[in-house]
Amino acid sequence: MERRFSTEQLLAAQGGAFGMKAAIFDVDGVLTDGRIYIGEQGEVFKAFSTLDGHGLKLLQTAGIEPIVITGRDAPAVRRRIQDLGLRHALFGIKDKLAAAEPLLASLGLAWSQVAAMGDDWPDLPLLARAGLAIAPPGAHAEVLALAGYVTRAHAGYGAAREACDLLLTAAGHYQRLLSEHLQTLDGR
Numbered sequence: 209m210e211r212r213f214s215t216e217q218l219l220a221a222q223g224g225a226f227g228m229k230a231a232i233f234d235v236d237g238v239l240t241d242g243r244i245y246i247g248e249q250g251e252v253f254k255a256f257s258t259l260d261g262h263g264l265k266l267l268q269t270a271g272i273e274p275i276v277i278t279g280r281d282a283p284a285v286r287r288r289i290q291d292l293g294l295r296h297a298l299f300g301i302k303d304k305l306a307a308a309e310p311l312l313a314s315l316g317l318a319w320s321q322v323a324a325m326g327d328d329w330p331d332l333p334l335l336a337r338a339g340l341a342i343a344p345p346g347a348h349a350e351v352l353a354l355a356g357y358v359t360r361a362h363a364g365y366g367a368a369r370e371a372c373d374l375l376l377t378a379a380g381h382y383q384r385l386l387s388e389h390l391q392t393l394d395g396r
Contacts (some may be wrong), residue, residue, distance in 0.1 A: 218378045220325065220356045223339035223367055226381030228272055229321040232308060233264070233368055235278035235285050238344060241364030244280075252282040257364055261292050263372030268294065270381040273315060274372075276309035277304050279330050305333035323372050327351055327363060342371045 213221075221228065236242050239260055245253035264274040278285060281300030289297045292381055297314075299308045312322060324331070327347040327366035335341035335354050343355035344363035352358060357374060359367040376382040 213374055213377055216285035217357055217374060220340050221374050221378030223320055223323075228323045228339060228375050228380075229317050230273040230275055230312070230315065231267060231323040231325065231371070231375055232275045232277055232338070233324075233371075234326040234328075234331050235276060236280060237347070237363050238325050239276070239288075239364065239368055241362065242346070244328065249308075252280075252284055254282065254284045254288075254289050255364060257366055257369065259366040260364075260372075261288070262294055263369035264294060266376060266381075266385055267372050270376055270379065270385065272375055272379065272381075275308075275311065277334070279304070302330075304330055305337070308334055323371070323375055324366060340375075357361055361377055 233239060236244065239256055240254045247253065258377060267274045273296060275296060276289055276297040278299055279301055286299065295310060298307045298311070312319070319337040321338040323340040323342060324334040325342040326335055327344055328351060329348065331351060332354065335351060340357065341355045342357045342359065343351045344359050344361070344367035346363055347355070353377050359370040359372070361367045361370045376385065
């Protein structure tokens, strides 16, 4: 069953080019619930949603480039990005805008072709420039005020997947991808 988004939400996700070409995601507070677990030896533990991970892979399959830009550089995050096979990730970034602009230029993308999902002040410069700003419901008030779409799902519990589904639906890829997943490997 296809997700339901309002006409206004779909139009915002389409942007001027009938579908975003890339989507930038923060990690802590977007792909995770924002909590950081630190063990006795200083190791960092994070929990990621498999729903979010599959959504990022679906975006990539549909030609919408998922980009991760995170302020922290943790082995757990690097491992998750590697496991998902994402091509573009920037770690330990203090100035996310300064890092994003050359990456988008190298991909030949304008901000109007990019969605961005964040939850706190370091994400504001990206959200302010993006064609569509997305936030999870637990985001800081300044982020929520800027967001064109606030997910129903919470960060780390499918919020990024909901954003991916919106972008896939707006670009006309959702139903095709779903139909392909309903097929068995032997074509039935």
